[in-house]
Amino acid sequence: MTVDGPDADHTSSGPQTYEYVIIGGGIHGTCLANYLLAEGEYSHQDICLVEPREQLLASFATKARQCGMRTLRSTFVHHIGTEPFSLESFAEGAGREGELVSTENYPNRPTLDLFLDHARYVIDRRDIDECHLQSSVTGVARTGAGDRLEVQTTVGTLEARNVVLAIGLGGQPTVPAWATSLPDDAPLVHVWDTGFDPTTAAKFAGPAFVVGGGITAGQLACNLSEHTDVTLLSRHDLEIELTEADPYWINWRHIEQEIHTLPPGSKARLDRIRAARNDATIPPYVERRLDEARDCGDLEIRRGEITCARATDDGLLVRFDDGTTAANAQVVLATGLDPVPEHPLVGSVAESLSLQRGAEGFPVLDDRTLAWQRTDGTDSSVYVSGALAEPSVGPFARNIVGARRVAERLLASRHRAGSQRAPSAPRGRS
Ligand SMILES: Cc1cc2nc3c(=O)[nH]c(=O)nc-3n(C[C@H](O)[C@H](O)[C@H](O)COP(=O)(O)OP(=O)(O)OC[C@H]3O[C@@H](n4cnc5c(N)ncnc54)[C@H](O)[C@@H]3O)c2cc1C
Incomplete structure (x- = not known):
């Protein structure tokens, strides 16, 4: 047709x-x-x-x-x-x-x-x-x-x-391995799921864990912390950068010198670009919002990872890599896209x-x-x-x-x- x-x-x-x-x-x-x-x-x-x-x-x-x-x-x-x-x-x-x-x-x-x-x-x-x-x-x-x-x-x-x-x-939204076997109705969502609504997430009765260490996770955690108890869970210490890369990367002349001189299709190009990108970073204005929420007791920032999770009647029982657990939890993933x-x-x-x-x-x-x-x-x-x-x-x-x-x-x-x-x-x- x-x-x-x-x-x-x-x-x-x-x-x-x-x-x-x-x-x-x-x-x-x-x-x-x-x-x-x-x-x-x-x-x-x-x-x-x-x-x-x-x-x-x-x-x-x-x-x-x-x-x-x-x-x-x-x-x-x-x-x-x-x-x-x-x-x-x-x-x-x-x-x-x-x-x-x-x-x-x-x-x-x-x-x-x-x-x-x-x-x-x-x-x-x-x-x-x-x-x-x-x-x-x-x-x-x-x-x-x-x-x-x-x-x-x-x-x-x-x-x-x-x-x-x-x-x-x-x-597709990237989902960590521990989350893949949870039932569909478990309180686990990804910020980029079609239909994810932060206002619905904010109404969950138990504690919310936002997983991720970049600007998306930072903004989401600030937003949710206005309504509920939130922990921002990041694998690494939060890194602060104003922009996604140095502004000189906007210019073709710089790109031509730094990238086009490397073989087309090569891994060397991707490595150079990744080294230049400030991925998984948070700009200072979001850092300030996080600090304010933390100072008010609405937000915790924790370094670590979830290693496994189980669905219970009142939410998720999650275990962290330091051996501690949290019960009745909701997890919101801000772990990017494939x-x-x-x-x-x-x-x-x-x-x-x-x-x-x-x-x-x-x-x-x-x-x-x-x-x-x-x-x-x-x-x-x-x-x-x-x-x-x-x-x-x-x-x-x-x-x-x-x-x-x-x-x-x-x-x-x-x-x-x-x-x-x-x-x-x-x-x-x-
Ligand atoms: C929350 C957020 C904030 C950002 N803030 C900034 C910022 O401040 N400054 C900045 O420079 N960048 C920012 N970015 C990065 C970037 O600018 C945006 O991601 C931008 O949307 C990328 O544009 P795009 O057209 O590539 O992708 P999109 O805007 O996502 O558009 C892609 C489109 O392709 C369509 N599509 C996919 N598959 C098909 C198909 N098979 N057939 C037809 N259509 C299809 C999708 O429906 C979609 O509408 C931000 C990104 C995000 C996620």
Whole structure:
């Protein structure tokens, strides 16, 4: 079955061929659609943004609310718009400058609400919703027609000249081994479980243990501690870092020097990136909230691990690695997501199009174009954005600024290649 996309042209015969099918309408997919539309070369008819959720960016907004995030960790220049000061102007125009939160030795950071409202403004201004097809992609294959690709979705098949994988941070929440044999109704949840609601977790009668040592665990523990007794349980001492990596990693020149000089697909690239990323760290403003909650007696911070747990009538009986136990407990995991190369779509696309995978299953990309390379070393028409592009985009690949970097590189490569098609007349906004 061939499906009419969100903006199908019913006057032409045969299935519509999109210039870009973008898989994932999160921060990265939406930001890229905005950049493509802003160029003027592409219209809404050229772009299909496939996203199963009803709203674009819903994945990010939901996660942010699930962990009780109040402000972004990144600064006011990081957003999905094309102009660096767009969010700041939006705040000023709406009299919301107070939602640009000042931070010591760092530019202002937006509140979550301001960031999301600005994102909605960008989406509306450019009618990006018109490109949204509410569906999931199940596979990508070659068509019989030249270099076009067939994108299989849960509502039918789309045809595309280029496909961009922007599927996010990872597939499944990571669950420690001791938790896997607990019954489904045990009071054990993961902060990234679909339907996790912190207000429900806060109503649990017994003590709550938040497992994790990064910003998500920190924010969640602060949030829950306003309603119930919480222990933040971390394997390591809490490490404090303001940003996810040093800001010079935002610049292509630095990435090219430090990463692109290492062999494509190599483990050396991943090692360099991991050494640069401040993973599992907590920014000082969250540390302050944790300290305040601890000072008020609402929160305990404990170093250690759960080694086993058993469900009882009143909650979990958990045992820690120092031999102590806690009864009637609830456990909320903030242990991250499984690595994004394990996302089923990555393996299936690689296999059906004969694309190269490198260390840990990451796609091997052409560093200049971000095209996923075929096993014969040529560029395919599949591009990658987000965490999956880390070996070429560097430590900020998954972040908001990473979306902008990818969009810039994709557009630059299009310009270098020259326009191979008669551009559609731009519609809507400029
Ligand atoms: C709570 C939280 C706070 C963060 N704060 C910041 C911050 O302050 N600054 C910063 O720079 N970064 C931050 N990040 C990191 C990063 O910016 C976000 O994770 C961001 O959402 C990544 O964008 P993305 O598009 O890659 O992933 P997502 O926003 O998760 O979007 C991926 C989308 O792909 C869709 N998808 C997956 N599979 C398919 C499929 N088969 N077919 C169709 N669609 C599919 C999903 O439904 C999802 O909507 C934060 C991350 C989290 C979780």
